[in-house]
Amino acid sequence: xxxxxxxxxxxxxxxxxxxxxxxxxxxxxxxxxxxxxxxxxxxxxxxxxxxxxxxxxxxxxxxxxxxxxxxxxxxxxxxxxxxxxxxxxxxxxxxxxxxxxxxxxxxxxxxxxxxxxxxxxxxxxxxxxxxxxxxxxxxxxxxxxxxxxxxxxxxxxxxxxxxxxxxxxxxxxxxxxxxxxxxxxxxxxxxxxxxxxxxxxxxxxxxxxxxxxxxxxxxxxxxxxxxxxxxxxxxxxxxxxxxxxxxxxxxxxxxxxxxxxxxxxxxxxxxxxxxxxxxxxxxxxxxxxxxxxxxxxxxxxxxxxxxxxxxxxxxxxxxxxxxxxxxxxxxxxxxxxxxxxxxxxxxxxxxxxxxxxxxxxxxxxxxxxxxxxxxxxxxxxxxxxxxxxxxxxxxxxxxxxxxxxxxxxxxxxxxxxxxxxxxxxxxxxxxxxxxxxxxxxxxxxxxxxxxxxxxxxxxxxxxxxxxxxxxxxxxxxxxxxxxxxxxxxxxxxxxxxxxxxxxxxxxxxxxxxxxxxxxxxxxxxxxxxxxxxxxxxxxxxxxxxxxxxxxxxx
Numbered sequence: 001x002x003x004x005x006x007x008x009x010x011x012x013x014x015x016x017x018x019x020x021x022x023x024x025x026x027x028x029x030x031x032x033x034x035x036x037x038x039x040x041x042x043x044x045x046x047x048x049x050x051x052x053x054x055x056x057x058x059x060x061x062x063x064x065x066x067x068x069x070x071x072x073x074x075x076x077x078x079x080x081x082x083x084x085x086x087x088x089x090x091x092x093x094x095x096x097x098x099x100x101x102x103x104x105x106x107x108x109x110x111x112x113x114x115x116x117x118x119x120x121x122x123x124x125x126x127x128x129x130x131x132x133x134x135x136x137x138x139x140x141x142x143x144x145x146x147x148x149x150x151x152x153x154x155x156x157x158x159x160x161x162x163x164x165x166x167x168x169x170x171x172x173x174x175x176x177x178x179x180x181x182x183x184x185x186x187x188x189x190x191x192x193x194x195x196x197x198x199x200x201x202x203x204x205x206x207x208x209x210x211x212x213x214x215x216x217x218x219x220x221x222x223x224x225x226x227x228x229x230x231x232x233x234x235x236x237x238x239x240x241x242x243x244x245x246x247x248x249x250x251x252x253x254x255x256x257x258x259x260x261x262x263x264x265x266x267x268x269x270x271x272x273x274x275x276x277x278x279x280x281x282x283x284x285x286x287x288x289x290x291x292x293x294x295x296x297x298x299x300x301x302x303x304x305x306x307x308x309x310x311x312x313x314x315x316x317x318x319x320x321x322x323x324x325x326x327x328x329x330x331x332x333x334x335x336x337x338x339x340x341x342x343x344x345x346x347x348x349x350x351x352x353x354x355x356x357x358x359x360x361x362x363x364x365x366x367x368x369x370x371x372x373x374x375x376x377x378x379x380x381x382x383x384x385x386x387x388x389x390x391x392x393x394x395x396x397x398x399x400x401x402x403x404x405x406x407x408x409x410x411x412x413x414x415x416x417x418x419x420x421x422x423x424x425x426x427x428x429x430x431x432x433x434x435x436x437x438x439x440x441x442x443x444x445x446x447x448x449x450x451x452x453x454x455x456x457x458x459x460x461x462x463x464x465x466x467x468x469x470x471x472x473x474x475x476x477x478x479x480x481x482x483x484x485x486x487x488x489x490x491x492x493x494x495x496x497x498x499x500x501x502x503x504x505x506x507x508x509x510x511x512x513x514x515x516x517x518x519x520x521x522x523x524x525x526x527x528x529x530x531x532x533x534x535x536x537x538x539x540x541x542x543x544x545x546x547x548x549x550x551x552x553x554x
Contacts, residue, residue, distance in 0.1 A: 002064060004028055004041070006072040009176065017060040022053040028072065042071045101357045103350050106252040106262055110161045115142040115260045141165065142259030151258075155220075157446055160360070161260035163216035164353065179351060179359040182209065182389035186416050197413045208419040211436065211443040214384040218349055218362045220261035222305070222380040225250070233269045234368065234376065237309050242276040245283065248305040249296045252362060264304045264364050268296075281308060298526040305364035306343055308336075311376065320374035325367070332365070332381055333403035334396075334441050340365040340383045341391030341444075360385050380447065387444035390420070396439075405438040 002013045002024075011031050015024050028034075028041060043049035043064075051062065051070070064070070103111075116139040125136040140147050142162035148155040158166075167177045186196055186204050193199030224230050236244040246269040255261030270292055273284040286292075296302060312322040325331055332340070344361035351359040364380055371377030383391075390396040390408070395417050399405040408420040420436035422443050524545060528536035540546055 157217040184393035307366040321370035330404035334398035334406035408436040
């Protein structure tokens with residue numbers, strides 16, 4: 001038995017002493033899944049003593065004996081070098097069998113960043129020169145918990161890329177790291193017994209789940225580009241008293257306040273067809289959803305989350321709202337957690353370290369609700385990967401009379417549900433394990449920081465400055481821009497300024513007219529808005545496409 005070590009791990013090859021080198025290398029290629037010329041084998045770790053197939057010798061003549069360790073290195077592609085491969089510890093990392101995936105631009109950018117937390121020389125504790133480093137000033141890793149806990153406010157969850165650096169920061173550089181998605185379903189293909197409910201075994205039975213507080217989060221901050229986006233969204237509740245829901249469109253950027261952090265920048269809110277009352281929301285089927293996503297992509301936007309209101313007026317004279325979501329009640333109800341988990345499962349986070357090609361989600365949840373000062377506050381959340389798995393495999397239910405509690409389903413003849421546990425403290429101060437029937441939903445929630453460029457008051461009347469993106473709310477009948485006003489705004493001198501500063505929203509036309517015709521007619525205008533190119537917008541005004549829009553508006 002000859003041991004062969006590669007970047008993917010160690011494998012054992014059975015051979016004989018009189019076996020030729022060529023035969024042995026064919027076994028190695030088959031075991032590792034390489035072509036015959038796709039790798040090199042050496043007797044030493046420093047890539048000396050190469051064993052080539054052209055050597056018409058036996059293993060015995062090369063002094064390779066039972067138990068020896070050989071070292072396999074894949075052939076480097078043309079133009080690459082070890083220097084370029086070592087630029088990032090985790091850039092080339094991919095578990096065995098993981099699919100080739102293209103990660104988001106922000107993930108590709110953060111992979112290449114150093115991420116370390118640099119500190120200045122401490123005048124009191126450092127006893128070295130200006131060029132030296134000691135324990136008091138050496139750079140910290142991005143996952144340093146003591147540093148995160150001393151930020152203001154303290155950070156309870158490290159960023160996802162800091163978590164990856166922690167996994168890949170050991171001596172093995174994370175070559176065995178694989179982010180496994182949790183499965184609550186019975187594994188298929190087990191032939192040793194009848195299918196469930198007649199039989200189950202330890203090979204196909206899913207493991208029990210103990211809910212733990214997730215140490216990382218995929219999005220560290222949520223920011224609205226301007227207050228008008230949120231202010232316009234609240235107008236529906238102000239005028240009807242009914243709750244409202246919308247999808248957040250924007251982009252993911254770097255959040256520099258947290259090491260290797262990610263920020264969801266919201267540029268627009270799209271309100272799908274829905275039925276809202278004072279205490280409920282029902283999302284209806286949206287036939288224009290694909291068209292909206294296509295227009296968003298042309299504007300350089302994507303769906304990054306969802307937002308809903310939970311507002312109850314307390315004093316109409318003062319313009320205050322009830323403070324109902326707090327530590328004594330709940331932050332997200334079980335039903336809202338299940339809805340958020342369903343949305344996050346629909347928008348998975350592409351990840352090269354997962355054998356499935358995806359892990360977790362960057363999709364965020366925003367709640368517009370009353371704060372401690374009885375004014376409208378926006379709170380951002382995500383649910384944990386464990387919650388996503390429970391929702392995906394239909395193992396979690398809300399409680400009818402307690403919104404702060406969920407309930408793990410029990411196994412039935414139609415579905416096997418693994419046991420779900422959580423840890424709690426009893427009245428004597430001892431840590432105990434409880435069955436998640438019922439389950440406090442705070443074990444499923446991850447909170448995100450929230451920020452605006454500008455804060456805004458509760459009451460309407462805030463004037464919008466130059467709005468960065470002009471795309472969003474159009475479902476309420478009193479918010480539908482008049483087509484004649486839209487045409488007038490487009491006829492004005494500075495097209496981009498007039499569109500951005502008005503409530504003439506491109507999606508309104510898309511919802512009101514045949515989408516394909518309108519979408520083709522405004523494609524150049526959308527490109528002008530995305531690049532903020534006034535010259536391109538003026539070129540569009542001189543084209544036949546503008547004539548089509550003008551005719552539709554009239």
